Amino acid sequence: MEGREPVVVCRLSHRPGRDDRMTTHVGLTARALGANRVVLPDNATGPAETIEQVTDRFGGPFAVEQYDSPTAFVRDWSGTIAHLTMYGLPVQDVEADLRAASAESPLLIVVGGEKVPFEVYERADYNIAVTNQPHSEVAGLAVLLDRLFEGAELDREWTDADRTVIPKETGKKVVDPDEQP
Amino acid sequence: MEGREPVVVCRLSHRPGRDDRMTTHVGLTARALGANRVVLPDNATGPAETIEQVTDRFGGPFAVEQYDSPTAFVRDWSGTIAHLTMYGLPVQDVEADLRAASAESPLLIVVGGEKVPFEVYERADYNIAVTNQPHSEVAGLAVLLDRLFEGAELDREWTDADRTVIPKETGKKVVDPDEQP
Numbered sequence: 157m158e159g160r161e162p163v164v165v166c167r168l169s170h171r172p173g174r175d176d177r178m179t180t181h182v183g184l185t186a187r188a189l190g191a192n193r194v195v196l197p198d199n200a201t202g203p204a205e206t207i208e209q210v211t212d213r214f215g216g217p218f219a220v221e222q223y224d225s226p227t228a229f230v231r232d233w234s235g236t237i238a239h240l241t242m243y244g245l246p247v248q249d250v251e252a253d254l255r256a257a258s259a260e261s262p263l264l265i266v267v268g269g270e271k272v273p274f275e276v277y278e279r280a281d282y283n284i285a286v287t288n289q290p291h292s293e294v295a296g297l298a299v300l301l302d303r304l305f306e307g308a309e310l311d312r313e314w315t316d317a318d319r320t321v322i323p324k325e326t327g328k329k330v331v332d333p334d335e336q337p
Numbered sequence: 338m339e340g341r342e343p344v345v346v347c348r349l350s351h352r353p354g355r356d357d358r359m360t361t362h363v364g365l366t367a368r369a370l371g372a373n374r375v376v377l378p379d380n381a382t383g384p385a386e387t388i389e390q391v392t393d394r395f396g397g398p399f400a401v402e403q404y405d406s407p408t409a410f411v412r413d414w415s416g417t418i419a420h421l422t423m424y425g426l427p428v429q430d431v432e433a434d435l436r437a438a439s440a441e442s443p444l445l446i447v448v449g450g451e452k453v454p455f456e457v458y459e460r461a462d463y464n465i466a467v468t469n470q471p472h473s474e475v476a477g478l479a480v481l482l483d484r485l486f487e488g489a490e491l492d493r494e495w496t497d498a499d500r501t502v503i504p505k506e507t508g509k510k511v512v513d514p515d516e517q518p
Contacts, residue, residue, distance in 0.1 A: 177359060182471035188472035189480075210471055243502055248491050277507050284480055286479075287491055288502035290391055291369035292362035298467075298476035299370075299483050305473040310429050310468055321469035328424040328457050 159178055161235070162192040162262045163304070165297065168226050168276065169269030170200040171199055181294045183207035183220065184265055189301040190309030191265070193219040199227050215314025235262035237280045240296045241272070244283030251303045257302065265300065267293045340418070343373040343443045344485070346478065349407050349457065350450030351381040362475045363448055364388035364401065369489030370482040372446070374400040376409055396495025408454055415441035416440030416459045421477045422453070432484045435463055439485065446481065448474045 165186035170179050180203040183194040189206065190292045196204055204220045223229050223255060230237065236257040257263070266276060277283055286296040314320070322329040346367035351360050355390060359386040364375040368388065377385055385401045392399045404410050411418065417438040438444070447457060458464055467477040495501070504508040 178362075181359075184470075184472040185476040188468045189476065208485075214470055226420070242503055243511075245504045245506060246491060249489055257483065274508075280507075283505070283507060285504060287369045287493075288504055289365075289395055289495075291365040291368040292475050292479070294362065294473050294475040295366040295370065295438040295479035298479040302480050302483065307429055310427060312468075314470075321465060321466075323426045323469055324424055325426060326461075326463070326464060327455070330424075 161258055161260070163190065163258065163265065164193045164195060165191045165265045165267060166195040166226050167197070167200070167267050167269065168230070170203070171270070172199055172202070175269070176202050178294065179203040180206045182297060184210060185294055185298050186301070187211065187218040189298055190305045190312060191301065193221060195221050195223060195226055195229055198222050198224050213231060213318050214320075215317030217315065223231070225275065227273055230264065230266055230276060232287060233264045235264060237264045237266060238282045238300070239266040239268070239276055239280035239287065240282050240293060240300060241268060241277070242285050242290055243289050244285040246288075247284050247300060247303060247307045249288050250282050250284055254284070255304055257281065258299050265297065267297055283295065342396050342439055342441070344371065344439065345374045345376060345443065346372045346446045346448060347376040347407050347411060348378070348450065349382070349411070349453060351378045352437030352451070353380055353383070356450070357383050359475065360384040361387045362477060365391060366475055366479050367482070368392065368399040369488045370436065370479055371493060372482065374402060374480050376407055376410055378447060379403050379405050394499050395501075398496065403413070408485065409448055410443065411457060411460055414445045416445060417441075418445045418447060419446050419463045419465050419481070420447040420449070420453075420457055420461035421467065421474060421481060422449060422458070423466050423469050424469055425466040427469075428465050428467050428484060429480060431463050431465055435465070436485055438462065439491070446478065448478055
């Protein structure tokens with residue numbers, strides 16, 4: 157994961173209240189599964205705060221950015237663009253190409269909202285489906301990131317964490333990493 | 338995927354209103370990524386209806402079951418139990434064992450809610466973490482299913498669908514499968 161081109165996840169739209177948990181989960185999934193940053197609309201204030209709090213507690217680096225128009229952010233992106241949509245090409249058919257492209261230039265992964273402008277389908281280098289079935293943008297993002305990084309994201313190390321979970325067969329163990337041997 | 342032991346996803350708890358979309362996404366992700374059934378609490382009426390509507394339209398087989406106490410359902414399960422929790426063992430370390438166990442007996446994957454009784458940690462054969470970071474039960478379930486089935490779930494065929502999405506490089510194409518050549 158070190159030294160690779162950045163991977164940024166962009167949530168196109170957000171309805172305060174109704175979408176709060178989904179947008180939060182998109183951002184936390186992006187963070188946990190190896191993306192460098194998440195881009196949210198300006199009105200996703202609550203989710204942005206929650207994601208930043210998690211990064212403060214459990215470590216980074218991971219950045220949250222907010223823009224008035226994420227669609228304009230997509231329009232202006234100069235690297236590769238992948239758009240997650242149930243109408244796209246099967247992830248298993250395009251993941252090798254996507255991995256090659258993301259080794260050459262920064263990758264923007266676009267996660268839709270309720271109404272995705274047709275411009276985004278046209279602007280994307282890859283419209284990608286994690287199955288052509290309706291399910292969850294969070295699930296699609298998770299499978300895409302795990303396949304893109306081929307599992308390497310699961311071994312990521314975190315810096316500046318206040319707390320660290322120690323894997324356990326049964327129960328819960330959380331420690332302060334500064335007090336770890 | 339044919340002829341294998343059943344894989345069932347169980348959502349332990351649900352708060353009507355607040356959890357509607359997350360519980361719906363757990364069920365739709367279970368369906369799209371190869372599970373046979375989802376078990377929900379009795380009070381998850383809205384999510385159960387939505388998941389059944391999607392199955393009616395986009396095909397099955399996939400079953401939704403509701404119980405007064407999903408925890409009792411877990412207690413009585415006679416096959417293997419995997420519990421998704423950020424405090425568990427890394428998925429990459431246990432997935433081979435889980436795959437072997439699920440070849441021998443039906444597998445129940447438990448997806449928590451807000452407060453998971455300690456009994457569930459003790460009852461589980463595997464407490465599994467998709468990273469030890471806080472993110473999303475939907476993301477964790479998606480990665481676990483994709484790894485359990487090693488991608489075979491992405492090629493699943495659906496029966497009795499009213500509509501089928503045809504993968505496209507750009508745009509959307511939905512057809513009535515009865516009118517397909």
